[in-house]
Every structure is written in structure tokens, then in C-alpha cells.
Amino acid sequence: MRNGLGRLSDAPALRLGALVVVAVWALYQCFWNLLGHNVHGDESIYVRAGWSYLHGDFSANREHPPTAKYLFGAAQFVFGQGVLGPRIVVGVLVLAVGVTLFWWFRRELGYWSGLLVAAVWLLTPRAFLGTRVDRYALLDPVMIAFAVFALAVAWAWIRSDRVWLAPLSGVLFAVSVTSKVSTIVLLPAFLLLPLLFRQPWRILVGGSAWLIAFVLATVALYAPMGMRSAIVYMVQFQYGQNEHGHPLSIAGSVHTFAPWWANAWFLWSGVGAVTTTVLVIGLLAALVLRPDRLVAYLAVALGLLVVFYTVVAHIALANYYAAWMPLLIALAAIGITRLATRTPRPIGGVVTAVLVVALVVPSAAESITIARTHPDGIARVDAWLDRHGRATGGVLFAAATPTLTDPYFAGRGSMEPDDGPFVAIVVGDDRRFPPSGEVSTFLDEHADELSRTTVDDFTVWTPRSGVVEERDGRLTVVR
Secondary structure (H helix, E strand, O other): OHHHHHHHHOOHHHHHHHHHHHHHHHHHHHHOOOOOOOOOHHHHHHHHHHHHHOOOOOOOOOOOOOHHHHHHHHHHHHHOOOOHHHHHHHHHHHHHHHHHHHHHHHHHHOHHHHHHHHHHHHHOOOEEOOEEHHHOOOHHHHHHHHHHHHHHHHHHHHOOOOOOHHHHHHHHHHHHHOOOHHHHHHHHHHHHHHHHOOOOOHHHHHHHHHHHHHHHHHHHHHHHHOHHHHHHHHHHHHHHHHHHOOOEEEOOEEEOOOOOOHHHHHHHHHHOHHHHHHHHHHHHHHHHOOOOHHHHHHHHHHHHHHHHHHHHOOOOOOOHHHHHHHHHHHHHHHHHHHHHHOOOOOHHHHHHHHHHHHHHHHHHHHHHHHHHOOOOOHHHHHHHHHHOOOOOOEEEEEOOOHHHHHHHHOOOEEOOHHHOOEEEEEEOOOOOOOOOHHHHHHHHHOHHHEEEEEEOOEEEEEEOOOEEEEEOOEEEEEO
16 A cells, blocks of 8 residues: 555656646745735835835935845836836745745655645745735845745755855855845854764865855945945944834734744734644654754754844844744644654654645635735725825825835825825824824814715825815814
8 A cells, every 4th residue: 555655656647736736826826916915115115215226326225235125126127116026026036935945855855845845835824914925025035035045055065066056055145135134143054054964174165155255245235335334324223223112013912122922923823823833743843753954954044033033133023924934834844744754654644644734724715815805904095085086185194104104105195294284184093103182183173174984994084175284283174
């Protein structure tokens, strides 16, 4: 029976069929309905900065490195200004990570292990504001992708005599770090690699080539925006933000500094209970069932990122957990594979099958979510105002931060009453920034002069005639 199953699993038709299913499904997950979800505030900043960078203006978003924004700017030359091109770039990189993981694990652990890790990476949910985090043109997916490429190429270098792979890994790592600096914490993992194979002499040759390539690529990528001034500004900005905190709603409460469990909570919420449980079981199995050098390499890299985001960083955003997802998924895939091969049969095979099938359900649900996603919230407010003759003119926002509103109201949206006149007042549901006393008083005293409409979670107040403007320190309707 085992021989029969072995011959079946080796059948070229089965292997090809499984690969085609994963590939087609992955293309759907990465590229279908890319404009269905709202433009995120940070996404809008990076996309606009990328366009400016390619036109010689490097003044925007200097608190982050430039490389991901170069890519976003270049994509807009091909697909037009806006988020579509940059989102396609992110989709291509996500797909490339899947291909890289398949190539890497197939060589090390076999065909089905390679396909498993690629499928889990490409198909399972990683939610952020309703859809997968790596369907947004954010810096994190670019940083993550090139870090995985660098780790995989470094492994290929140490496993072969191809010395040129070492500087290639260094260049790829430079692209990662100059997209977003967080992955700089992975440096010890690269230093550890020759020691794992008891080849410390390789640090002298390949390690030196890796470091030189990394430094030269970093300098070249940073040079257009002024490396010294940009890095000094970035360090000062990020240190200040880490020192002073950033208000964020976590598990129903507002925190200025993230509690230690914040990233775990975001992971559980974004990935889902079923997928998280399977990944944790797989991770434990990888660490317990005769761990080898590959497990050690990936575990060190995973540990460095987790410690950085949970201990060093005092801020936790809803997308930060994505930084370690490819490493967690890789280790979990190893563990799931070894449950099948290194535990008593048939128990190991049954457990493995249950775990794999359990991942299919949330992946299918993610596909349904992608198909059904459509612009909502602030995007619908923008469309509603357009339909009702208020496509131009200022809009006063309360309980809705610029991060949310700028993608749709940049240049005409404000949270300051003295920036009027305003054609509308829009009140959101962000408990961190409730309406000021001036705004609340105006809405109470002038209710008979205003029309009130609810658009998703926003309340839109528009004057029946005229505009809203501040006079003598009080908001009033001016006809």
C-alpha cells in the first residue's frame, strides 16, 4: 500500500496537476480585483512619493528608505498614476516569493514539501483592513520579499561552490533594507550560516563579498535622495516615534505603546484561528522532530524579527506581523512534512492530511473575500459627495485621521475648523480623536440648517445652502 501511494505521489501527472492548481489559484489571489479595496493612507503616501522620486523630488516620506518607492514610481510609468501599478508590483513579488520557496524546499526536502510551503504562502489569509496585507502597495511586502530572496540565495551559496551567489545575496538584502529598514536585524542570520556548516573560512571570502556588495548597493540606492541626510532624518524620526508612541486601537482598547502581545493578537486576527493553529503545530513539529541546519537558519531569522517587533519596537501596527510570515510558514511546512515522515504510521499521515485540509478552508474563504471586496467607508463618502455636487471644496473631518482621509481628500480635507470654508463635515468612528467641543456644539446648534446622511460608518453633515466656516472662533453656516 505504501509503495502504491509512493508511486502515486511520484506520478508526473499528479505533480503537474497539483502545481497548476496552486499556480492558477495563486494568480487569482495576487491579482484579481486589485482595485476592489480602499486605498490605505500609508499606501497613498508611498505611491505619491514614488512618483515624485522618479521626477527628481525626494522631499516626501524621508522617514523610510527609498527603494520600494522607486519600484512604485516605475510601475506608475507603465500603468498610470495611482495604486494599480504599485499593487501589481507587490503581487509579482508575492508570487516570486512563492516560486523561491518552492525552488528552495524542493531541492532540500522534496517536491511535495516545496509545493506545500509555496501553497501555504500564496493562498492562506493575512488580513489587513479586510483583505490580504500583500495586496496593498506598502513597504513591508517589498522588504519581506527581498529578505526571503537574500536568505534563499545565501543558502544556495553555502550549499554550492558558486561564490558569485554571496554578493548577489548581499545586493538582494540591500534592496530589502533600503525598502524598509526593519530587516537589518536579520544580519546575524547571514553571519551564522557558515558556522552552521562548520565552514568559518567562508566568511573571509564569500562573507566579505556579501558585505561589500551589500554596502555598495545600499549606497547606490540611497544616493539619489542624499544618503547621510536621509538616514539621519529617518533615525531621528523613528526614534522619536518609538519614544513617544502612536495611538492605536488593539483588541478594543486604545494604546499609545503596544503591549507585548499586540503583534500576536494582530496575527491571530489577520491569519485566523484555524490557520494560526496549524502554523503553530507545524512550527513546534519542526523544532522538535530532529531539527536540522535549515530549521536552525530559519528559526534564528524568525526569532530575530519576532524579538525586534515585540520587544525593541514600542509600536505595533496591524500589518507588522506580516514581516515574519514567510519564515513562520516555511518552518511550519517543514514540521507538517516531518509529521508525515518521522512519526508512527498511519498516525503521522492522518495528522498531516488533516492539517493540510484545514488550510484549504480559510484559503477558499480568502478567495471569496477577494471577489466580494469593493470600495467602502471613506471611498463611498468621496463618491457620495461627488454625486451631491460637492466634488470640490473643503471637508472638515472629525474622528477620522488624515491617514484614512488623505487618499481621497488630499488637499481639501482637514481636521482643523479654521481651515474652512467647508462644503461638508464628516464624522467617523475613531475613538482616539473624538469631535472637538466646537464641532459638537456647531452640529447641535445648527442642526436645522444641515442635512444629515449616514454613509457606512461615517455621518455626513452638509449645509442646506452656503458653506461652513469659522467666524470669531465659532463654526457657523455662511450663505
